[in-house]
Every structure is written in structure tokens, then in C-alpha cells.
Amino acid sequence: MITTADRLHSVEEYYFSKKLREVRQLVAEGRPIINMGIGSPDLSPSEHVIASFQKSVTEAGAHQYQSYQGLPELRQTIAAFYMDKFGVQADPDGEILPLMGSKEGIMHISMAFLNHGDEVLVPNPGYPTYTSVTKLVGGVPRFYDLKADKNWFPDLEALEKTDLSRVKLMWASYPHMPTGATATKEQLSALVHFAKRHDILLVNDNPYSFVLSRNPISLLGVEGGMDTALELNSLSKTFNMAGWRVGMVLGRRDYIEAILKVKSNMDSGMFYGIQKGAIVALKSGKDWFEHLDDIYDSRRRLMFELSHKLGCAHDEKAVGMFVWSKLPVGAPDSETFIDELLYEKNIFIAPGTVFGKNGEGYIRLSLCVDKNKIEEAISRF
């Protein structure tokens, strides 16, 4: 009898992997399910991106293994993108590493820096992968509370009163998923100082920096950020390229070298055509970002209407790809609430508890749904 590794006992199958099976089953039974659960962009990348990909597949060497560090042109384009959008200077030869999505980066960073028993500060609510990956590599997640009354920013003073001596790494994610909260430069600076004081590697996971966000900020643009922190970013949401799997990590040279040590032992480079498409995407002009925001903005206005119909409350100033809605007083718990919607109204919405205990009492509505579908959902009430 072959048993699985002990580490598998520390994690469960991803919530959406299980729940979407149930949703698919309902669709197969003929139910008109509207899926507002996941943040997988339904829009296309720009036609220039697709043309570049198509052209690249006939180029010499396109089908060979690629460099572990990506094409120099891709790294240079990422550097120019970070300078243009955030005013952050990063050396394409050593301070930037292209990744196959930012999710991959969470694993690589954890493998590069965590030893068994190291503690990791994880936002609650937050992206579930920080927790599962920490457990998979033998680390210990230590959840820090994010609450609406503090606009989903941690109480660093309270954290500082706890024993942080075993904490090695801290995950932050601004703009924040799932709440859509943003952090100011001063707040990011406070995070950097906190991490410095306690010798913690701070990582900002920033894939929503360009979705309905009028003022994109990078943690690396804050004084001291580049010496203390790493930042993950991604083309998944900004350029509708989630399935392409392109992301990046930026930060200190020695940290990037450590991540490359892991990554180069795990994959053999990113497909050439994907890199060529990514280069074109990263060079997109202002009109791309405006076009994307126009679509998400019109969807979001409808989603606010749906949220009201459900008796929920939301913050209209939040950014990103989701509407984070507080359930009305007297509502059942989040998972019961979404199950009732699924079975009675054929609408699938993510319960806040997917993102941690502090997500109880909330639901997350995805903007990756066509306007007609949102209108149809509204009409079901």
C-alpha cells in the first residue's frame, strides 16, 4: 500500500475545485447557473498580444527550452513597466524574475525561505494559497486579523505585542483580495518598518494593481521596500491572460537568486510564444487600461445593484475584480447563504469563509461575468 506524504494531511482540496464540481453537476442537470464565484477574466487579451503569440510560434527556436530567467527582453519590459507604472527601478539582470503566474511565486518563495516550523504571517481574510503553501512546506501559518473598521489593514501595534521571534515571512496583498481595500503609501511604509524591525521577509502580492484602481501602488516604491520586501505581480487580471500563466517577482538580488535556485529545479522555462505575447501586453498604452476599467466599472455598478437586492452592504470605493458584500443582519452563515442562492436562484457566489474566519458574514461577487448575466441575476429577485 503506497501512502501519500504526510504533508498532504495538512491541506485539503481547494474550495473552488470541490464546489465547482458541484456547480458543474447542477449545470449538467440543466439548471441555468450564473457563476459569479471565481476571478477568472472572461475577456480576451488585446489583439496585438494574440498576433504576437501567433507570429512567434513559427520563429526559429520557438519550441526549444527557454531560459530559466525568461527572455532578456521580457525582463527589460517588466523593468520598464514597473518604472512607468510605479516609479520603481529594478535591474532586469538580477532584481526581476518572470514566473508562471504569481501563484507559482508563492510556492517558490516559501520553498526558498521557509524551514520546518518557521512562522508565517497570513492575512485573514486573504488568498487561501498563502496558508496551504505554508503548510505544504512545513511552515506554520499565523493569521493576522483584517477588519472592516480598520479598512482591512493590520493592527501592527497589536501584532508587535505578540511573540514574533519565530516569524520569518509575512504575506500582504494590496490592493487586497477579497475585500478590494487599498493601502496608502504611509500604510505600506509602516509595513516595511514593521518587517525591518522584526527581521521578517515581507511579500506583497499585487495582481489586482490595475483593476479599477485609479492609483496603482507598489510596495517596492516605498522607501526601504526594495531592501526588505518582494513583490509579486501578474498578467492574469491586468491583461486577461490568466490561462497563459505569466507573472513576475521583483526585489533584492540575493532574494531573487534564492527563488531562481528553486525555480530552475522545477521548470524548464516559459514557452517562447507566451513570453513574446507578455512583452506586447506589458507595453499596452493607456487606452488598454481605460477600456478594461470601463467594462469592469459598468459590471460593478450592476453588481452593486445585485448586492443591494440581496440585502447586503458593500464599499463602493473598493477596487479590484470583486465586490465584497456584508450579509444583512439575521442572515444565515455565509456558506448557507450562498447555498440557498445556488439552489433557489441558480446563482453561484463565493462565501467569505473561503478566505478565512474573518470572511464569515461576507460574500464575494466576481466581476468576471458579462453584463447580461448580471442583469439576469438581478431579474431573478
Ligand SMILES: Cc1ncc(COP(=O)(O)O)c(C=O)c1O
Ligand atoms: C491574491 C491573489 N494572488 C495571486 C493569485 C494568482 O494569480 P496568478 O497565479 O494567475 O498570477 C490570485 C488569483 O486569483 C489572487 O487572487
